Amino acid sequence: MRNIDHYIGGGAFVSGARHHDVFDPNNGGVQAQVRLGSRADLEKAVAAAEAALPGWAATNPQRRARVMFNFKALVEQNMEDLALLLASEHGKVVADARGDVQRGLEVIEFACGIPHALKGEYTQGAGPGIDVYSMRQPLGVVAGITPFNFPAMIPMWMFGVAIACGNAFILKPSERDPSVPVRLAELMKEAGLPDGILQVVHGDKEMVDAILDHEAIKAISFVGSSDIAEYIYSRGTANGKRVQAFGGAKNHGIVMPDADLDMVVNDLAGAAFGSAGERCMALPVVVPVGDKTANALREKLVPAIEALRVGVSTDAEAHYGPVVTAAHKARIEQYIQMCQDEGGELVVDGRGFTLQGHEEGFFIGPTFFDHVKPSFRSYQEEIFGPVLQMVRADSFEEAVRLPSDHQYGNGVAIFTRNGHAAREFAARVNVGMVGINVPIPVPVAYHTFGGWKRSGFGDIDQHGPEGVRFWTKVKKVTQRWPDGSVTGENAFVIPTMG
Numbered sequence: 001m002r003n004i005d006h007y008i009g010g011g012a013f014v015s016g017a018r019h020h021d022v023f024d025p026n027n028g029g030v031q032a033q034v035r036l037g038s039r040a041d042l043e044k045a046v047a048a049a050e051a052a053l054p055g056w057a058a059t060n061p062q063r064r065a066r067v068m069f070n071f072k073a074l075v076e077q078n079m080e081d082l083a084l085l086l087a088s089e090h091g092k093v094v095a096d097a098r099g100d101v102q103r104g105l106e107v108i109e110f111a112c113g114i115p116h117a118l119k120g121e122y123t124q125g126a127g128p129g130i131d132v133y134s135m136r137q138p139l140g141v142v143a144g145i146t147p148f149n150f151p152a153m154i155p156m157w158m159f160g161v162a163i164a165c166g167n168a169f170i171l172k173p174s175e176r177d178p179s180v181p182v183r184l185a186e187l188m189k190e191a192g193l194p195d196g197i198l199q200v201v202h203g204d205k206e207m208v209d210a211i212l213d214h215e216a217i218k219a220i221s222f223v224g225s226s227d228i229a230e231y232i233y234s235r236g237t238a239n240g241k242r243v244q245a246f247g248g249a250k251n252h253g254i255v256m257p258d259a260d261l262d263m264v265v266n267d268l269a270g271a272a273f274g275s276a277g278e279r280c281m282a283l284p285v286v287v288p289v290g291d292k293t294a295n296a297l298r299e300k301l302v303p304a305i306e307a308l309r310v311g312v313s314t315d316a317e318a319h320y321g322p323v324v325t326a327a328h329k330a331r332i333e334q335y336i337q338m339c340q341d342e343g344g345e346l347v348v349d350g351r352g353f354t355l356q357g358h359e360e361g362f363f364i365g366p367t368f369f370d371h372v373k374p375s376f377r378s379y380q381e382e383i384f385g386p387v388l389q390m391v392r393a394d395s396f397e398e399a400v401r402l403p404s405d406h407q408y409g410n411g412v413a414i415f416t417r418n419g420h421a422a423r424e425f426a427a428r429v430n431v432g433m434v435g436i437n438v439p440i441p442v443p444v445a446y447h448t449f450g451g452w453k454r455s456g457f458g459d460i461d462q463h464g465p466e467g468v469r470f471w472t473k474v475k476k477v478t479q480r481w482p483d484g485s486v487t488g489e490n491a492f493v494i495p496t497m498g
Helices: 039-058 061-077 079-090 094-111 153-164 179-190 205-213 226-238 261-277 291-306 326-342 396-405 419-428 464-470
Strands: 002-004 006-008 011-013 019-024 029-035 122-127 130-138 141-145 168-172 198-200 217-223 242-246 252-255 285-288 345-348 367-370 387-390 411-415 433-436 472-480
Touching: 006 039, 006 179, 019 079, 029 079, 039 130, 039 141, 039 168, 039 198, 039 205, 061 079, 061 094, 061 153, 061 179, 079 094, 079 179, 094 153, 141 153, 141 205, 153 168, 153 179, 153 217, 153 464, 168 205, 179 198, 205 217, 205 226, 217 226, 226 242, 252 261, 252 396, 261 291, 261 387, 261 411, 285 291, 285 396, 291 345, 291 367, 291 387, 326 345, 326 367, 326 387, 396 419, 411 419, 419 433, 464 472
Parallel strands: 002 029, 141 168, 141 217, 168 198, 217 242, 252 285, 252 411, 285 387, 367 387, 411 433
Antiparallel strands: 006 011, 006 198, 019 029, 122 130, 130 472, 345 367
8 A cells, every 4th residue: 555655854754653545546446545644744844944935035036936947847847646646536538637737837937937927116306315215035934835726836836936935835735635745845945946845744623723823834725615615714713824725616617699609518518517517716606697598598597517528547539537536436426416406407318327347437427507596505505516507597697697796706707799888897707717608717926826715715815926925025215325424403303204
């Protein structure tokens, strides 16, 4: 049995008797065990980080950027091995796993430009002989707690910018698919990162609470469910930490009567069912405006859904693979039954799907409901699986109101040929990320990512300029170089710039 250990101080660290099984979702078997750490293990990681931090923080940004350039090259060289490893633990198909790694690399590319991103502000002559300038400095030892659904992308979103800014980073990845985060840390060392600057600790709630409570950890970034995000934010900020905590989602796709329905169907197939729907930016709700639009869309959508190929992760022809665990599969099937019991019309039922030779795998076929109502609990909550719900809207106003009133506010998309409708929708909808004829509106790495309402706790988003803000503190300097000594009564008066 393969053991997955902590990565502390530049190498594998073996500690503790508690383990968590890591499954192969394609066949349901246990392929490895990951060690679950304790507060004592975190103490070792923090000590190593504190020892390495001064030297790394004092390294000039250009040299830190060179490490990022080296890391980018190494990840690209190891892309196929990383994708296969990721797919074997998560269940997403290999092509999707490559995309997971690549989207993380795009933030690393942004981090390669850290010398420019860290430049402060400068005002010459703010007062008589007085100049004012600012500088961005690292926070110190920081941490990230990441989910199972993007075991490469989200860790790189966090540690890429944090480390480039001069911090030491402790990563606590999901115990469901922990191998890729450890491999990324190994590649960072190979790229030239000093030991102790990027470390990986594994664990459950005990480790999470240890991170939240440790006085040496200055900031925490989290992605996961909304209830846990709220807990992370509340406990972390109560302990004086800077916290960004991103939660769940129920993203809507609004389909206007003038939309290109062939394009919509193609986009929905990928956005709703890609990665088995295990994405916080998936599109699990489609909102056609008017029954005519809804009926026409349904007529095209059903055969497209029925034609989707579900297969093992290494099947190059598969559109998506299994979900991550048997427990998650059971949870999704409970939501399917719930929606049916609430009165939703089950048009395509993905339950009972099996794959010959992989009968014990965690597979669910694509599922589609029509006539779902906003009052349904299955609509109000995040399913996080290959389930698409159609909620029919009578008007544009109702289509704006549905995602705006929902408890989640991560992403939304509108499909239309009407520029005025798109502009009006983007301005009015109460959601953090908007796509116009773009089904998964994840911003590029040099912009920022983050949702609203119960999709995001904290006021600073991830990566891009907001990421630099989150992982640094600003020091403001007011300087004067007088010709003579500072004496007299003016020395006791608060200075002004007049």
